[in-house]
Amino acid sequence: MYKKSKLKNGITFIKVPLKGARSITVLALFPIGSRYETPELSGASHFVEHMLFKGTEKRPEATDISRTLEALGADYNAFTSKDYTGYYVKIAADKQEVAYDILSDIIYHSKFDKEEVEKEKGAIVEELRMYKDNPTMAIDMLFDSVMFGDTPIGWDIGGSPETVRGVNREQLNKYYREHYSPKNMVLIVAGAITPKNEKKIINYFGKQLAPKGSFNYDHYEKAFAKFVWSKQSAPIEKRILAEEKKVDQAHIILGFPGLHNTHPDRFAATLLINILGVGMSSRLFVEVREKRGLAYMVRAGSTSFRDVGVMHVQAGLDPARLTEALQVIKAEISRMANETVTDEELANAKSNISGRLALSLEDSSTQAEWFGKQFLFNDKIQLPEEIIKKISKVTKKEIQELAKQLFNMDELRLAIISPLPKEKVIAMVKGA
Numbered sequence: 351m352y353k354k355s356k357l358k359n360g361i362t363f364i365k366v367p368l369k370g371a372r373s374i375t376v377l378a379l380f381p382i383g384s385r386y387e388t389p390e391l392s393g394a395s396h397f398v399e400h401m402l403f404k405g406t407e408k409r410p411e412a413t414d415i416s417r418t419l420e421a422l423g424a425d426y427n428a429f430t431s432k433d434y435t436g437y438y439v440k441i442a443a444d445k446q447e448v449a450y451d452i453l454s455d456i457i458y459h460s461k462f463d464k465e466e467v468e469k470e471k472g473a474i475v476e477e478l479r480m481y482k483d484n485p486t487m488a489i490d491m492l493f494d495s496v497m498f499g500d501t502p503i504g505w506d507i508g509g510s511p512e513t514v515r516g517v518n519r520e521q522l523n524k525y526y527r528e529h530y531s532p533k534n535m536v537l538i539v540a541g542a543i544t545p546k547n548e549k550k551i552i553n554y555f556g557k558q559l560a561p562k563g564s565f566n567y568d569h570y571e572k573a574f575a576k577f578v579w580s581k582q583s584a585p586i587e588k589r590i591l592a593e594e595k596k597v598d599q600a601h602i603i604l605g606f607p608g609l610h611n612t613h614p615d616r617f618a619a620t621l622l623i624n625i626l627g628v629g630m631s632s633r634l635f636v637e638v639r640e641k642r643g644l645a646y647m648v649r650a651g652s653t654s655f656r657d658v659g660v661m662h663v664q665a666g667l668d669p670a671r672l673t674e675a676l677q678v679i680k681a682e683i684s685r686m687a688n689e690t691v692t693d694e695e696l697a698n699a700k701s702n703i704s705g706r707l708a709l710s711l712e713d714s715s716t717q718a719e720w721f722g723k724q725f726l727f728n729d730k731i732q733l734p735e736e737i738i739k740k741i742s743k744v745t746k747k748e749i750q751e752l753a754k755q756l757f758n759m760d761e762l763r764l765a766i767i768s769p770l771p772k773e774k775v776i777a778m779v780k781g782a
Contacts, residue, residue, distance in 0.1 A: 352721055354731065357556040360533040362567070364725060365548065366540035366717050374446045374541035376453050376551075377438040377718040381536075381570035381726055382529040384509075385432045385502040385655075393474070393509015394517060394525050396430040400474060401522060402437065403428070404466045406459040412466075415452060422448060425715070430507055433655055434726055440715050443542035447550055454554040457530060467519045475511045485601040485767045488593075489664070493603040493765035496591035497660055503577050531564035532556075538722045541714035577658045579607050583760040586779060590764045592772035600669040600768035604679060606756050608652050608659035611727040617740045618748045619652060619661070619756075624699040625691050625749070626650040626682065627663060631698070633682050634663065644668070644675045656727060661756055669768050672775075676782035680762075686753035690746040704738050 352366045384395050404412050419426050424441040437457065439449035481487040491506050498504030508514070537555055539547075565573075609616050627634040627650025638648045648665040663683070667675045691699075710716045711734055724731040766775055 352731070352733075354725070357532070357537075357552060359556055359559055360531070360535075360567075361555060362536045362725065363551070363555075364536065364538045364721050364731075365543050366538065366714075366721055367543050368541050368714055368717060371541040371714055372443055373440055373714050374443050374449065374539065374543060374547075375438060375440040375714040375718040376446070376449045377436060377538045377540075377715070377722055378453060378457055379434055379436045379536040379538070379722045379726060380530060381434050381534055381567065383431050383433045383435060384505060384507040385574050386570070387502060387505075387509075390513065391517060391521065391525065392505050392513040393507070394522065395435055395529075396508045397470070397474060397514065397517060397522055398526050398530075399428045399430045399435055399437075400470050401462055401467065401526070402456045402460045404470065405461050405463060406455045407461060408455055408459065409452075410461070415456065418448065419452065424449065432503055432507065434723075436719075436722070438715065438718065446542070446547060450551055450554040454558070457535075458558045460526070462519055462523045462526065464519045467522060471515055471517075474508060474514050478506070478508050478511060478514070481508070485595070485597055485599070486666075489601045489603055489765055489767050492591055492593060492767065493605060493662065493763075496589065496763045496765045497605050497607075498577060501577060502575050503655065503658070527561040528564050531560040532558055533560045533564060534567040534570065536722055536725055538718040540717035540721070571656070574656070577655075579658070579761075583758075587776055589762060590766070590772065590776055590779060592764075592770070592775045593767045594769065594771055595767050596769055597767060599666045600672050600766060600770065601666055602672075602764060602766045602768075603662050603664045604676075604683075605660050605662040605763045605765070606758065606761055608661040608756060609654060610657050610659050611654045612729055613654075613659070615748075615752050616654070617737070618744045618752045620703060620741060621696070621699050621744050622686060622749050622753055623650045623652050623661065624703060625695050626686055629702065633685070634679065637678050637682055638665065638675065642674070642678065644671055644678065648679075654727075669770055672768070672770070673778045673781050676779060680759070680782055683753075683757050684759070687750065687757050690750045693746075696744075696746055696749070700742055700744075703741055707734055707738065 352364055354364045357363050382395055387394050403415055409415050422445050424439055426439040428437045439453050441449045494504050539551060609619055634648050638644045645665045645667050650663050652661045653659060663679055
């Protein structure tokens with residue numbers, strides 16, 4: 351059972367003991383992400399994430415951090431999203447103090463050396479180019495743009511080469527000091543945690559005071575531009591973003607406005623997505639791949655934020671058969687709204703979700719992420735068992751009603767990277 355407490359310096363501390371665990375995951379989350387940025391500082395959250403591994407006063411070189419962790423076989427990394435940023439170390443239980451030491455050091459004492467900032471600009475620009483050159487990655491960014499437009503939530507998390515090159519050390523350091531404070535840190539430790547180790551955690555993380563001018567946790571619940579869907583449907587030409595590129599496949603994501611993080615229908619949405627496009631027995635996989643051979647990869651998913659969400663279907667297709675594929679995908683989406691799912695489909699989806707969740711939660715890193723995100727984005731932390739219980743109560747009628755609400759073809763957006771010009775893509779969508 352987890353326990354949540356508040357350290358004296360303001361950190362929200364969540365400990366999740368796991369019986370029989372031989373590892374421990376230490377995860378620090380901050381409720382700052384790319385959607386909080388200004389146009390000038392687009393990509394700053396991601397840039398700061400990079401800089402925290404570039405040296406501290408105690409460990410001046412980046413290799414002082416990486417070599418220590420890698421010598422112990424630790425799994426460590428960081429990630430930036432629209433709504434939050436996280437840093438973690440997963441390590442053998444008997445080496446866990448190293449994780450506390452290094453993670454607290456990079457969070458509290460990173461140098462932001464001017465020369466390192468300038469060097470890292472080149473690395474980040476190359477990272478952006480790598481994503482841009484890979485259609486399976488680039489399609490995600492194109493999809494965000496067609497769904498959310500030129501707004502902070504629609505911008506690339508990494509910024510652009512221009513904004514990355516334009517930011518300076520002073521701006522990054524100010525951003526870091528404003529947002530990386532014990533007052534807004536959520537620290538989750540999952541795995542082989544003991545009372546003795548808990549004292550060490552407090553010693554490493556609980557004594558640092560918040561920098562002057564740093565924001566409180568409550569700041570992040572409102573300090574972003576809330577996204578609101580237009581009440582009027584745009585013409586199809588405005589709802590398609592097509593990038594013409596010399597590729598063999600047409601990479602597509604079809605999307606609809608979805609549900610925010612705490613929406614009461616999110617449990618029905620989980621089942622809807624599972625039945626439609628999760629796994630090899632899902633409707634889309636069977637109809638698109640198994641019966642017609644139109645794709646190797648086809649799947650459904652959803653993404654939720656504090657204020658808004660999206661539902662989507664992704665596939666890699668033969669450009670010559672794009673119209674046929676779109677017809678099949680749209681037919682399956684419409685069928686979710688026009689017919690109730692079968693008893694067997696509903697029972698299998700509930701069992702599938704329960705089983706996959708149980709398997710994933712055997713890992714300390716998944717446990718840490720679960721409880722951290724539950725705290726960040728929900729009214730209260732819910733145990734996995736509570737979520738499964740709520741999913742088990744969802745009815746076929748509730749799934750159909752939600753599909754009717756969400757799958758409005760007048761609100762469909764399409765992001766596509768293919769060798770086809772936009773005019774031809776529009777004609778194919780209209781023909782489907």
